[in-house]
Amino acid sequence: MTKITEIKPIRTRVNGTWVIVKVLTDQPGLYGIGSASDHYRAKTVIAAIETIAPLLIGRDVSQIEDIWQSVYTSGYWRNDSIINTVQAGIDMALWDIKGKEANMPVYQLLGGVCRSAVPAYAHAGGNDLAELEDDVRRYMEEGYQVIRCQLGPYGGGGFIEGAKAGQPQNGRDLPRVFDDEAYLENIPAMFAHLRDKLGFGVKLTHDVHEHLRPHNAVALAKLLEPYRLFFLEDLLSPEQVHWYRQVRQQCTTPQAMGELFINPHEWTPLITERLIDFVRVRVSKGGGITNCRKIAHLCEWFGVHTAWQEGGDNDPVNQMAAVHLDLVSWNFGIQEENHFAPEEYDLFPGHARLEGGYLYANEQPGLGIDIDEAKAAALLDPDRAAKSMFMAEDRRVDGTVVRP
Numbered sequence: 001m002t003k004i005t006e007i008k009p010i011r012t013r014v015n016g017t018w019v020i021v022k023v024l025t026d027q028p029g030l031y032g033i034g035s036a037s038d039h040y041r042a043k044t045v046i047a048a049i050e051t052i053a054p055l056l057i058g059r060d061v062s063q064i065e066d067i068w069q070s071v072y073t074s075g076y077w078r079n080d081s082i083i084n085t086v087q088a089g090i091d092m093a094l095w096d097i098k099g100k101e102a103n104m105p106v107y108q109l110l111g112g113v114c115r116s117a118v119p120a121y122a123h124a125g126g127n128d129l130a131e132l133e134d135d136v137r138r139y140m141e142e143g144y145q146v147i148r149c150q151l152g153p154y155g156g157g158g159f160i161e162g163a164k165a166g167q168p169q170n171g172r173d174l175p176r177v178f179d180d181e182a183y184l185e186n187i188p189a190m191f192a193h194l195r196d197k198l199g200f201g202v203k204l205t206h207d208v209h210e211h212l213r214p215h216n217a218v219a220l221a222k223l224l225e226p227y228r229l230f231f232l233e234d235l236l237s238p239e240q241v242h243w244y245r246q247v248r249q250q251c252t253t254p255q256a257m258g259e260l261f262i263n264p265h266e267w268t269p270l271i272t273e274r275l276i277d278f279v280r281v282r283v284s285k286g287g288g289i290t291n292c293r294k295i296a297h298l299c300e301w302f303g304v305h306t307a308w309q310e311g312g313d314n315d316p317v318n319q320m321a322a323v324h325l326d327l328v329s330w331n332f333g334i335q336e337e338n339h340f341a342p343e344e345y346d347l348f349p350g351h352a353r354l355e356g357g358y359l360y361a362n363e364q365p366g367l368g369i370d371i372d373e374a375k376a377a378a379l380l381d382p383d384r385a386a387k388s389m390f391m392a393e394d395r396r397v398d399g400t401v402v403r404p
């Protein structure tokens with residue numbers, strides 16, 4: 001029996017927002033790594049890893065499911081965002097170890113591949129329609145078949161210049177304010193432009209970043225119906241997902257949701273009532289390979305597809321875990337792309353290869369990705385890592401916070 005001897009966090013990226021968890025064993029040279037990154041709570045995650053580790057020291061690495069269940073109930077309360085992340089990181093590392101012991105890639109242990117590579121969608125953006133169109137064309141030339149289209153920053157398309165917005169005299173004097181009606185005007189116009197210029201051959205998505213009031217979210221989904229999106233992402237905030245029933249009654253725009261989900265009570269009704277088309281849980285927030293494999297299986301029988309979340313704050317280990325799931329899940333839909341700076345890729349030998357709109361795994365045992373700890377330590381800037389990170393706030397004209 002191979003035993004866990006140590007579980008340690010490795011903090012890296014220049015700003016210290018990546019936490020890679022390394023599970024070491026009593027077998028010489030045998031270890032696994034997983035992603036426990038949380039862009040806003042790295043220090044909290046590290047404390048949680050140190051809290052959970054004593055529960056698992058001495059445990060049999062082969063018992064991945066049993067260890068998952070132990071961690072799940074170890075704090076009595078469930079589905080905490082931070083503990084989920086720790087649990088996921090340890091889970092990925094245990095799959096990595098199991099693959100190394102079996103001398104097989106994890107995708108083989110999960111049943112073997114059912115696709116040759118993993119289609120990824122690109123993130124196109126621009127501050128105006130011409131810039132956006134150029135960016136979409138650039139990705140099309142690179143080979144991407146599915147492209148996310150955004151105007152300007154997070155929530156872009158819905159901003160009004162602060163000076164023209166009519167803010168109250170005693171207001172915050174915001175440089176820009178978010179306005180639902182502006183969004184309802186600009187985003188359908190954006191897709192009208194793109195379809196006019198590009199036709200319907202390219203598959204397009206859009207991320208609403210949960211910014212709209214629920215009734216306006218329903219209206220947007222309906223207004224976008226003629227443009228036949230591949231999916232509309234994060235139309236509603238997690239607090240308002242019951243409105244997906246109204247969306248379904250109103251239009252056929254496909255819905256992708258779930259990157260903020262951490263709890264089965266969030267994703268299960270949307271899947272089993274067929275209220276969404278793509279589930280977008282982040283693998284490291286959804287309990288790792290073990291639990292996301294279960295989500296994928298649940299989805300399969302309800303006609304829902306997977307689109308595991310990536311995005312700029314994720315690390316290459318989380319991406320690799322997603323790629324292994326993508327390769328083996330029949331009901332895979334699409335993988336969000338994520339690309340990294342050369343000095344970041346350099347920390348992770350064996351990282352997934354992104355080329356021509358596809359992600360490729362390798363044939364190494366385990367996850368096939370490792371971390372160079374010396375380079376990881378060298379990249380981290382201690383001053384930047386000492387700072388706390390907070391999600392940026394958008395506000396409405398009266399100063400009310402918009403929930404992301």
Ligand SMILES: [Mg+2]
Nearest residue numbers: 207233234259
């Ligand atoms: Mg999103």
